[in-house]
Structures are given as structure tokens and as C-alpha cells.
Amino acid sequence: MSVATESSSPGGSPDTARLLATVDPARRRTDRTMQVLIYIAFALAMIPLIWLIWTVVAQGADRISIDFLTQSMRNIFGGDPRGGIYHAIAGTVIITLLATVISVPIGILTAIYLVEYGKGWLARSVTFFVDVMTGIPSIVAGLFAFSLFALIFGPSVRIGIMGAVALSVLMIPVVVRSCEEMLKLVPNELREASYALGVPKWLTIVKVVLRTSVAGLTTGVLLAVARVVGETAPLLVTVGVTDSINFNPFEGRMMTLPVFAYRQYSQGNAPCPGGDSATCVADIASQNAWGAALVLIAMVLALNLIGRLITRWFAPKLG
């Protein structure tokens, strides 16, 4: 095909071939070993995840039905297999949404302050307190929200907004941290390009910095939501439990999925005198718990999918 091949023997010059083929056997062995180790590590990391999802699906899938998703547990006692988790789904959605509405503005504004404005002791102490907040145990956040509201409404108060405040205490540091990292990733050149066009700083932040990092910010916020949506302890002390539907986070107790799962699981088997029947299933409580767990996981998964869609939608486009 080419002119150059005329002079060279088939397979090329042996000297050159030897030069290019020299392989350090030790390096090849190390390469293989590391490759195997990495695959093993990956498999090890996947085992608990797959196992967990498989267990939850296996135990919970049977319980899922339209009734289970659309009814509450009002007037359901013992081994009665009717009823569902609608009240808990509603509670989780409302309380998490409220917590997000509280945490996201505070978190993103704090991150903007730290990245775009903060210097000196104030920024350092904000960073320090955010770090401290990251380590707060969730039950402490719950007790904090409880004592805050108990000061105003008395010690027997249990309302949805208390839970949202408790979750916010857990959420804000996560939002600040992840959004801070995302804002730092925006190249300084883009800010300078914007300033050089005579755009004031605040507009540069809103229209260039936030716009460029919106995909990362969304991911950060969704990670924070996923972090708190499964919290149990703080909700138990602030929101309490109920068997009925309550859409009002400013009045009355609310049920949430993790608390529901915990409560059902701790009930143990129901006494069914005549054995399992259509009106009495002994381990219905445990089935309810698994069903709620499955729904909770599905919600987190859906959140992640939405996050990915948003990320793809807003990501800086190339080509």
C-alpha cells in the first residue's frame, strides 16, 4: 500500500520491534495485580448496595398496592391487612419540602458569601461553624428544634414545621459545603470576562457564576435532600406519630416514612387466633415496614433521576 514498506521486511525491522516490545515484566505484573484489586474493591462496594436493594424489593414489593399507597392507617388495628402509608408519604414530602425551602436559600447564600465575598475572620468563623454543624448528631438537631418550639408553644407541641426546622439544621451545612465546592469550580476567567463587559458584581454572580454552576448546585441540593429524607430520630421527637392524614405542617402531628417503618417494625407480630386469614395477617406490621422502606428508596432514586435530568439540561454545552 505505501512506498515505505518496500524496503522493510514483513513485520518490520527486528531491531525496532525489539526496542518497542521491551516490557518490564514486573510492571506488567503490577498492572495486572492492581487491575484485579480495583475490580475486587468495586465488587465489594457494590455487594452491600445490591444486597440491600434486593432485600428491600424482595420483602417490600408484595405489600405495594394501590390501596397501600393511597390509604392511611386510621382505624386499622392488630393484624388487619388493610390500610397504607399515604399519610406517611404526604408527611415526608411536606416536611422535606419545607426543610428544603428553608435550607436551600440559606445554604446557597452562605456559599456565595464564602466564595465571592468572604474574607477575614468572619468567613473563617462561618466555615468553622458549618464544619461543626456537619457533625451534629441528628437526634441533637431534633432536640434543638423541640426545645426551640417548646419555649413558645409548651412541651407537648408536635407539628410538621418543627421537623422541617430540625431537618434544616442537618441540611444547611451539607448544602453550604457542596455548593461552596461547586461555586469554586467556576473559573475566575468567566467572572473577569463578565466584569470586563461592565457587568456589576451581583449580576455577575447571578447570571454567570450561578448559571454556570447550576447543575452542580442542583446535585448538591439533591444530595442534601437525600441525606435528610430518611432521618428518623429528629422527626420522632418533633413531629410525633399519627395514623391519620395531616397535610398541615403548622398544626398537629404528622407521620413520615422512616418513622412509620420504625414504628411498624417495633410492633412485632399481631395475635391472630385462627392463624393467617383475609382479615388477620400476623406479620403485617413488618410487611408494612418493608413496604414503606421500599417507597422511601424509590423516592430517593426518583430524586436522583430528576437531578440527573436537570444536570443534563443545564450543563455547559460543548460543540
Place this chain on the structure above:
Amino acid sequence: MAQRIDTKDLNIYYSSFLAVEAVNMTIEPKSVTALIGPSGCGKSTFLRTLNRMHEVIPGARVEGHVEMDGVDLYGPNVDPVAVRKNVGMVFQRPNPFPTMSIRDNVLAGVKLNNKRISKSDADDLVESSLHGANLWNEVKDRLDRPGSGLSGGQQQRLCIARAIAIKPQVLLMDEPCSALDPISTIAIEDLIGELKNDYTIVIVTHNMQQAARVSDRTGFFNIAGTGKPGKLIEMDDTATIFSSPAEKATEDYVSGRFG
């Protein structure tokens, strides 16, 4: 339209480090002024004080005066944002906004400032700016594609289009061709030749031939040693600087006998 700039005893600092010392320079309107000098002598630093971009860096500050038609840019009533609207800048590395289309990049000065502009005015502005930057023919069919999808040279011309779309009085260019191939370089040099009919242009370059080709006046910066401040050694007509400069250091530098 184009305006003259005088700097008077300009000292430029990064925190306590004096980067550039005592610059007295006159930049003539509707002409091209080239700044040359060895790396690290403070050309970029000086350039960025002309549109108050220097102070964006934490701790950076300026002493002395930069006067545009007699008005001190560092005077008490001067808004740096307004200064930057009138003194545009093209950076060494092309930096189009990655989230915006080619069209939106050209309109960035308008859109980022939340200014209202009619569709037809916007179309006209995009077309005239891209024509001005010699880019129109290459991108006219894909104005809605992302600006980051262009080649490096096209991106740089897009950045020039973006800078001239805000209709500045003065255009600063920091080594605009350093990342470009010879053909894009010639295109940008031609463009500079055209732009000087309307704008006052200051260009930093490491390329002597380029300085000789495009500029009317040339300023030579030098630095005595590391940690010492950079200084404006000599400024004169480009022809004079390259044929018979007054200073020995300038002659050594432009003839390549430097260091």
C-alpha cells in the same frame, strides 16, 4: 468617540508588593499602542489598571492617576463598572461563556446587564459585531450553537466581538494572539488595523514583528531583577523604537540581544 489616556506616576501594588512603578504614559486616541517587555515586567498588570480590573484581585491597589480625557478613572465619583463599559478588554486566553450560544456571547454585555433590546436591534448588533471581528462568515449559520464549540482562534474573535458589542471607547488586548495560529493571528491583526479607525487600542504582545506591524506607538517595559518593580523604560513611535531607540536596554530587547 475614541479617547486619549494619560497615566501619571502610576504605582501598582499586589498587597505590599510593588509590581509596576511610576508609569507616565500617553495613549493617543484612534491609534494602536503596543506594550512590549520581558515576562513578569508588569505589562498585564499595567493594562488591567486602565479599566480598573486590577482591583478585582484581593489586596491589589493603585497609586497615582489614570486620566481619560482629563477625568481621573480613580477619582472619587468614578464607578468602576462604568469605566469597564467604556474600556473593553480582550484576555490572553479566549473565555467565551460556556453556557451561552455564539449569539448570546456577543450580546453578553447587554443581556448580563438586564438591558432590554428589541429582536431586530439585537440581530443588527450581533451581525455588526461579528463582522467587526471578522467572524460573521464562519458562524452566521450556527449562531445558536455554543460558543465553546468554536476553534481557539474563532473563540478569541468571538471574545473580540463581545468586547466591541458594548461599543467601548478604548479596547485593551492582552496578548490576544498568543494562543493562535498564524492565519488567525493575521486575521486579528487586520482586525486591529480596522478597529483603530473607531477605537483607541492598547495591545500587549511578545511578538516584535506583531508590534512593528500593527502599532503606531510602542512602550517598552523592563524589570531590573526579580522582586523589583517593572518600569516603563521608553515610549515612542513604533518606527523609532525599532530603528533607533533612545535607551540601550530597548535596543537590546527589540534586537533580541536581551539578557
